[in-house]
Amino acid sequence: MLAIDARDVAKTFRSGVFRRRETVALAGVSLGVPRGAIFGLLGPNGAGKTTLLSIFATLLLPDRGSITILGHDVLREASALRRRLNMASGNASFVWAMKPDEILDFYGRLYGLSGATLRRRVDELIEMCELTAHRRVRYNELSTGLKQRLALAKALVNEPELLFLDEPTLGLDPDVSVRLREHIARLRRERGMTIVLTTHYMREAEQLCDEIAFIKSGRVLARGTAAELKRQIRIGDVVALRLDPPDAPWLTDMAGVLRCVTSNGRIECTVDDAEKRLPEILAAIAAEGAVVRDIQVREPELEEVFVELAR
Amino acid sequence: MSWRVEGRWRTEVIAVTAFARRNLQMALRNVFLLFELLFWPVVGVLGIGLMARFLELSPEATSFILIGQIAFSTVSVCQLDVAYAVLYDVWSKSVKHQFLAPIGVRHLTTGAWLVGILRSLVVFTMLSAVAWWAFGFDALHAGVGPLAVFLAGCSLTAWAVSVLVCTLIMLLGAKAETAAWASVNFVLTLAGIYYSVAVLPKPVAALAAAIPLTYFLDAYRAHYGFPAEFARPILIGGALALLYVGLSHWAFVAAVRSARRSGLLLKMSE
Numbered sequence: 001m002l003a004i005d006a007r008d009v010a011k012t013f014r015s016g017v018f019r020r021r022e023t024v025a026l027a028g029v030s031l032g033v034p035r036g037a038i039f040g041l042l043g044p045n046g047a048g049k050t051t052l053l054s055i056f057a058t059l060l061l062p063d064r065g066s067i068t069i070l071g072h073d074v075l076r077e078a079s080a081l082r083r084r085l086n087m088a089s090g091n092a093s094f095v096w097a098m099k100p101d102e103i104l105d106f107y108g109r110l111y112g113l114s115g116a117t118l119r120r121r122v123d124e125l126i127e128m129c130e131l132t133a134h135r136r137v138r139y140n141e142l143s144t145g146l147k148q149r150l151a152l153a154k155a156l157v158n159e160p161e162l163l164f165l166d167e168p169t170l171g172l173d174p175d176v177s178v179r180l181r182e183h184i185a186r187l188r189r190e191r192g193m194t195i196v197l198t199t200h201y202m203r204e205a206e207q208l209c210d211e212i213a214f215i216k217s218g219r220v221l222a223r224g225t226a227a228e229l230k231r232q233i234r235i236g237d238v239v240a241l242r243l244d245p246p247d248a249p250w251l252t253d254m255a256g257v258l259r260c261v262t263s264n265g266r267i268e269c270t271v272d273d274a275e276k277r278l279p280e281i282l283a284a285i286a287a288e289g290a291v292v293r294d295i296q297v298r299e300p301e302l303e304e305v306f307v308e309l310a311r
Numbered sequence: 312m313s314w315r316v317e318g319r320w321r322t323e324v325i326a327v328t329a330f331a332r333r334n335l336q337m338a339l340r341n342v343f344l345l346f347e348l349l350f351w352p353v354v355g356v357l358g359i360g361l362m363a364r365f366l367e368l369s370p371e372a373t374s375f376i377l378i379g380q381i382a383f384s385t386v387s388v389c390q391l392d393v394a395y396a397v398l399y400d401v402w403s404k405s406v407k408h409q410f411l412a413p414i415g416v417r418h419l420t421t422g423a424w425l426v427g428i429l430r431s432l433v434v435f436t437m438l439s440a441v442a443w444w445a446f447g448f449d450a451l452h453a454g455v456g457p458l459a460v461f462l463a464g465c466s467l468t469a470w471a472v473s474v475l476v477c478t479l480i481m482l483l484g485a486k487a488e489t490a491a492w493a494s495v496n497f498v499l500t501l502a503g504i505y506y507s508v509a510v511l512p513k514p515v516a517a518l519a520a521a522i523p524l525t526y527f528l529d530a531y532r533a534h535y536g537f538p539a540e541f542a543r544p545i546l547i548g549g550a551l552a553l554l555y556v557g558l559s560h561w562a563f564v565a566a567v568r569s570a571r572r573s574g575l576l577l578k579m580s581e
Binding site: 013014050054057058059060061079080082083086087091092093094095096097098102105106107109110111112113114139154158 | 321322325326328329333336337340341399400402403408409410411412413414418568571573574576577580581
């Protein structure tokens with residue numbers, strides 16, 4: 001069962017009065033997101049990720065295409081849909097003079113909560129997002145991490161079935177990012193929430209997402225699990241070596257070796273097929289009279305897939 | 312007596328109170344509130360009243376222009392509250408959050424308008440007291456009924472003007488924010504703030520005749536000895552005000568839709 005079923009979604013931004021400029025943000029994106037999944041949208045800056053997320057969240061109208069979210073048509077049943085979804089972005093902002101509990105109270109009311117239910121909900125979110133000590137501090141006095149946590153709390157105020165997170169850990173300290181990721185994983189685990197997130201951090205995508213779509217220039221170039229993407233893109237395996245003597249420039253000339261990078265005395269060779277090339281590499285090292293001090297074979301990082309696709 | 316508003320109506324009321332509460336919270340925190348509520352309105356009434364004394368105007372003529380000045384502050388404060396409901400979010404780049412929620416523009420404008428009415432009543436009471444103390448102007452001379460109708464006319468005019476300001480902001484972004492302060496001056500100049508609309512050039516007088524406040528000022532001033540220039544001014548003024556409130560809301564809804572199409576809604580949140 002799909003939470004999001006988008007077909008051929010297109011969006012072009014037009015600007016300028018006298019000199020009309022057109023920027024194609026989405027050029028026919030089709031995407032299905034299963035219910036209860038954490039789905040990642042990856043891509044370089046300007047790829048169309050935020051545009052797609054904003055269209056799904058009913059903040060932006062598409063020029064073309066059909067989108068059904070949680071069984072609602074995004075264009076015709078936007079109001080009913082808005083009750084069931086919410087969104088948080090890494091660069092979210094709220095009215096500066098308001099305090100976290102007032103902000104949550106305000107948005108809670110916009111979703112129809114009031115009285116004891118609203119008070120309970122606000123307290124729950126404040127506690128869950130570790131904002132208790134800051135609930136009476138003005139928004140403009142909060143740190144980036146606290147602002148981000150407040151944005152997440154606000155996005156959970158209506159207990160959405162579908163949550164959009166646009167760069168949720170952008171600019172956060174590593175320890176805060178880790179805790180926020182744990183929060184996100186728990187939301188799906190404990191509440192069965194469907195989560196669609198955009199991120200620049202490959203580790204985040206790899207850790208959190210069941211499935212990833214890679215977007216570039218308004219098109220989906222590839223989609224699948226992190227492992228599937230690595231296989232699909234076929235950028236090869238990585239053989240990491242520590243040799244004595246440490247330099248082996250001749251490795252790049254070997255058959256099946258796509259490239260080699262040396263750093264801190266460690267050589268990382270990307271080969272088309274590790275199973276086939278490893279014996280050949282070891283034989284060549286022996287023939288050169290070098291000694292292998294350490295060797296590791298691994299799949300490429302998602303980041304390397306990203307670089308390959310963004311190229 | 313306990314009361315319950317069920318289902319859809321309950322949600323409507325809650326969403327309206329959300330905006331009303333927020334405007335109240337912000338108003339209490341806004342240092343400019345003192346200037347908006349106390350300083351400028353009082354300075355305005357004192358300035359106009361003293362000018363009338365210097366020009367040795369009759370008590371009736373003094374009442375005439377003081378009514379205009381008090382109406383100006385009353386409408387201005389009320390309409391600013393509704394404009395603020397959008398401007399707070401524009402200034403803090405948080406516009407998208409409220410349009411992500413399942414609310415309509417009516418909730419935003421009604422909630423903010425209710426607080427605007429409250430603030431404008433405070434301003435009206437205070438200015439009437441100052442005008443009575445300094446210049447002997449009696450705001451209750453016309454009686455409670457006509458005064459209530461006049462204040463209702465001021466509030467409805469403020470509502471229509473402010474929703475149009477919100478529409479402009481939603482169409483043009485933050486650069487339209489000056490409209491929040493400029494629009495009310497423009498409307499009141501046309502509506503005959505310190506003078507009878509009969510002195511306006513014909514094309515401008517035609518514009519004045521399309522403004523509801525013109526009729527409410529005319530009806531209220533009639534109680535101070537000035538012959539009414541329009542027949543059935545309250546009926547026409549009320550009908551025009553309701554028409555404009557409806558039209559301005561329609562325009563605001565269309566502007567939000569346009570902002571969703573053009574991406575301005577997101578741009579105002581970046």
